[in-house]
Amino acid sequence: MPSAARQPQTLYDKVFNDHIVNQQDDGTVLLYIDRHLVHEVTSPQAFEGLENAGRKVRRPDCTLATTDHNVPTTPRKNFKNVADFVKEDDSRLQCTTLEENVKKFGLTYFGLGSANQGIVHIIGPEQGFTLPGTTVVCGDSHTSTHGAFGSLAFGIGTSEVEHVLATQCLLTKKSKNMRIQVDGPLSPGVSSKDIILHVIGHIGTAGGTGAVVEYCGSAIRGLSMEARMSICNMSVEAGARAGMIAPDQITYDYLRGRPLAPTPDSAEWKKAVSYWSSLASDPEAKYDTEVFLDAKDITPTVSWGTSPQDVVPITGVVPGPDDFTDKAKKESCERALKYMGLTAGTKMEDIELDKVFIGSCTNARIEDLRAAAKVVEGKKIANNLTRAMVVPGSGNVKNQAEKEGLDKIFLDAGFEWREAGCSMCLGMNPDILSPRERCASTSNRNFEGRQGAYGRTHLMSPVMAAAAAIVGKLADVRKLMDNATPQKGSPTLEISEHVDEPSDSEDMERIMDLPQDGTSGATSHSLPAKGSPGFPKFETWKGIAAPLDRANVDTDAIIPKQFLKTIKRTGLGKALFNPLRFNEDGSENPSFVLNQDPYRKSKILVVTGVNFGCGSSREHAPWALLDYGIKCVIAPSYADIFFNNTFKNGMLPIAMPDESKLNAIAEKAKAGEEIEVDLPNQVIKDAQGNKLADFEVEEFRKHCLVNGLDDIGLTMQMDEKISKFEDRRTLDAPWLDGSGYLAKWRKQGEKNAPGKPVKVEPVPVPKTNRGQPLIDPNDW
Numbered sequence: 001m002p003s004a005a006r007q008p009q010t011l012y013d014k015v016f017n018d019h020i021v022n023q024q025d026d027g028t029v030l031l032y033i034d035r036h037l038v039h040e041v042t043s044p045q046a047f048e049g050l051e052n053a054g055r056k057v058r059r060p061d062c063t064l065a066t067t068d069h070n071v072p073t074t075p076r077k078n079f080k081n082v083a084d085f086v087k088e089d090d091s092r093l094q095c096t097t098l099e100e101n102v103k104k105f106g107l108t109y110f111g112l113g114s115a116n117q118g119i120v121h122i123i124g125p126e127q128g129f130t131l132p133g134t135t136v137v138c139g140d141s142h143t144s145t146h147g148a149f150g151s152l153a154f155g156i157g158t159s160e161v162e163h164v165l166a167t168q169c170l171l172t173k174k175s176k177n178m179r180i181q182v183d184g185p186l187s188p189g190v191s192s193k194d195i196i197l198h199v200i201g202h203i204g205t206a207g208g209t210g211a212v213v214e215y216c217g218s219a220i221r222g223l224s225m226e227a228r229m230s231i232c233n234m235s236v237e238a239g240a241r242a243g244m245i246a247p248d249q250i251t252y253d254y255l256r257g258r259p260l261a262p263t264p265d266s267a268e269w270k271k272a273v274s275y276w277s278s279l280a281s282d283p284e285a286k287y288d289t290e291v292f293l294d295a296k297d298i299t300p301t302v303s304w305g306t307s308p309q310d311v312v313p314i315t316g317v318v319p320g321p322d323d324f325t326d327k328a329k330k331e332s333c334e335r336a337l338k339y340m341g342l343t344a345g346t347k348m349e350d351i352e353l354d355k356v357f358i359g360s361c362t363n364a365r366i367e368d369l370r371a372a373a374k375v376v377e378g379k380k381i382a383n384n385l386t387r388a389m390v391v392p393g394s395g396n397v398k399n400q401a402e403k404e405g406l407d408k409i410f411l412d413a414g415f416e417w418r419e420a421g422c423s424m425c426l427g428m429n430p431d432i433l434s435p436r437e438r439c440a441s442t443s444n445r446n447f448e449g450r451q452g453a454y455g456r457t458h459l460m461s462p463v464m465a466a467a468a469a470i471v472g473k474l475a476d477v478r479k480l481m482d483n484a485t486p487q488k489g490s491p492t493l494e495i496s497e498h499v500d501e502p503s504d505s506e507d508m509e510r511i512m513d514l515p516q517d518g519t520s521g522a523t524s525h526s527l528p529a530k531g532s533p534g535f536p537k538f539e540t541w542k543g544i545a546a547p548l549d550r551a552n553v554d555t556d557a558i559i560p561k562q563f564l565k566t567i568k569r570t571g572l573g574k575a576l577f578n579p580l581r582f583n584e585d586g587s588e589n590p591s592f593v594l595n596q597d598p599y600r601k602s603k604i605l606v607v608t609g610v611n612f613g614c615g616s617s618r619e620h621a622p623w624a625l626l627d628y629g630i631k632c633v634i635a636p637s638y639a640d641i642f643f644n645n646t647f648k649n650g651m652l653p654i655a656m657p658d659e660s661k662l663n664a665i666a667e668k669a670k671a672g673e674e675i676e677v678d679l680p681n682q683v684i685k686d687a688q689g690n691k692l693a694d695f696e697v698e699e700f701r702k703h704c705l706v707n708g709l710d711d712i713g714l715t716m717q718m719d720e721k722i723s724k725f726e727d728r729r730t731l732d733a734p735w736l737d738g739s740g741y742l743a744k745w746r747k748q749g750e751k752n753a754p755g756k757p758v759k760v761e762p763v764p765v766p767k768t769n770r771g772q773p774l775i776d777p778n779d780w
């Protein structure tokens with residue numbers, strides 16, 4: 001895939017340009033997606049939509065599914081099936097629904113019986129599914145992890161999951177280019193997690209909004225692939241659409257021999273490496289924003305508050321409101337201190353802990369466990385801890401760690417050694433914090449209630465979490481080890497050959513029986529695709545507007561994890577803003593705006609703080625707003641994924657960066673007056689019809705909203721262009737068509753494209769790229 005442009009390009013420009021299937025006049029691009037990862041939380045409604053519309057998965061060979069968020073991390077020795085194993089009803093339903101869907105749609109799936117199961121962002125790279133120069137998506141915000149390979153990887157909402165399943169494409173726009181350069185050697189005890197926490201502390205949780213960040217500089221180049229993944233993983237915590245690192249020899253060495261990567265030293269491998277090597281940003285390439293950091297300024301870093309930007313060096317003290325000049329920041333500091341149960345001025349090293357969690361897609365890879373084990377070896381966890389747990393990111397990581405005896409080191413020290421899953425990172429499974437428990441965690445989010453209602457999270461690196469476990473307080477790892485070395489080189493990890501996939505003929509017949517989509521894909525521009533209802537048209541929207549004076553409202557606050565365990569889009573209004581709307585005992589919090597009249601009947605939300613909807617990609621956030629009756633949000637700025645998700649549900653998020661206009665609207669909202677949003681004319685009026693402000697909206701999005709259009713139907717009309725793109729991709733980059741476990745789809749000569757007959761035959765158990773046969777492919 002040669003890059004088309006003549007002028008100097010960044011890594012992001014190159015990958016983006018190489019995936020354009022179509023471009024509209026307003027800049028809206030139909031982008032081809034090479035890799036789609038699927039998990040149980042954000043996919044049920046997408047599969048349901050697909051089925052309702054009679055559509056199929058266009059590229060099963062480019063789709064990989066696993067179950068991770070809901071799964072208990074207890075021993076699986078006696079595991080028979082997920083239905084018996086997952087005890088909690090809603091979690092079980094999401095897991096079994098995924099299993100039904102992968103069978104129904106014929107997808108490759110790593111279930112709990114397979115060592116290949118694990119956190120979706122750990123298994124993609126581990127399998128070689130994630131490759132340089134690809135576009136990678138998943139219904140999960142931490143898809144940014146995969147950018148460490150020089151892929152363009154970003155989180156999407158459930159509607160977009162459905163769009164990709166049906167079309168293998170996404171409608172999107174080009175983001176800005178941002179460069180973060182970190183130079184110099186890392187000091188002992190400092191790892192890539194410290195780099196990214198430091199970066200987020202520096203640029204803030206909205207610092208990367210609207211941009212794709214490229215990390216570069218000698219400190220980044222010196223990192224292993226796993227360390228690079230931790231950095232890209234948290235790009236989304238800085239508000240960025242994606243994070244990327246140019247592939248290099250460290251990348252190629254990591255990929256060598258991975259089951260789904262091209263066979264090492266084959267002609268395909270050589271061609272791939274030559275393409276991958278062409279991706280680095282051109283020396284003259286321009287960036288919209290640049291940040292330069294010196295690695296020597298980075299020390300072991302920990303979070304003190306309830307946002308990933310609330311960080312200080314471990315040698316520091318808890319800040320107080322007086323440390324901030326900005327009014328909003330003073331207020332959020334006060335609120336964070338209260339929530340965290342901390343007093344300004346307290347030394348970070350004096351903060352006592354209850355629990356320690358080493359895990360998550362940020363830091364549960366083999367190198368993370370090796371580094372933590374090195375700190376722990378021969379020591380015991382502190383007596384004041386009620387629990388310390390290590391949760392490997394995948395079955396393969398777990399097996400490798402056991403081979404190296406790391407499990408023994410952790411167990412001897414008093415840690416629990418668990419099975420793979422998201423675990424206590426977000427507590428959708430039994431691993432949660434109790435109210436007010438304080439936890440040292442290697443995860444990525446410290447939002448209120450993130451690890452359990454009223455739980456208190458301190459983010460840090462694996463070695464720092466290990467040190468904290470030994471000391472029982474937040475601790476400086478440098479005091480515990482003489483030679484805490486930064487992460488270097490590539491780890492060795494043996495990958496299981498086990499894959500769970502539908503292989504019996506009955507399942508295959510069910511795949512064959514699925515109706516062909518939309519007859520020939522020839523639907524009219526003004527109509528949604530066959531079988532798909534589209535949305536009610538959005539023209540004008542009038543009603544009470546609730547004022548909300550808060551910055552960085554994250555989607556965990558809009559709808560917390562316990563409400564994500566649904567397989568429906570509806571009924572979530574009662575859970576909207578749950579942590580803010582209700583007290584601990586379930587009673588209403590009278591000070592929250594939606595508990596006051598006339599705001600109980602709000603149809604619009606007017607937010608005066610920046611960066612609304614940051615954090616997780618959960619489309620449950622717009623679903624909850626919509627179900628409550630709020631179809632329009634007005635705020636100074638939004639996090640990218642939330643912004644997209646609202647449009648996909650026929651809702652209108654208005655970005656109103658102009659403070660005086662926003663204040664005029666907020667005044668009316670505070671007075672309890674109705675306001676009216678007129679989309680065709682792009683104006684906001686007061687109850688009497690006087691203009692309060694005009695607003696911007698992208699042409700294509702407006703067109704879809706005003707006409708109630710389902711954009712999947714629109715994209716399906718581009719089938720010919722998509723097929724042409726695929727044909728070229730097969731010629732230029734044959735390694736991107738299904739290989740290894742996924743190759744059966746290609747071998748069967750099908751592309752599952754809409755409108756084309758698909759002949760699906762049962763195939764023998766396939767071999768991996770390395771020619772080894774797979775173990776029992778079906779454990780359902």
Ligand SMILES: CC(C)[C@H](C(=O)O)[C@@H](O)C(=O)O
Nearest residue numbers: 041139140141142616617618
């Ligand atoms: C469940 C999923 C939507 C969510 C995300 O997008 O990040 C989760 O992984 C998280 O970390 O909060």
Ligand code: SF4
Nearest residue numbers: 142360361422425426
């Ligand atoms: S951030 Fe946590 S919950 Fe989200 S995918 Fe990663 S491990 Fe899972």
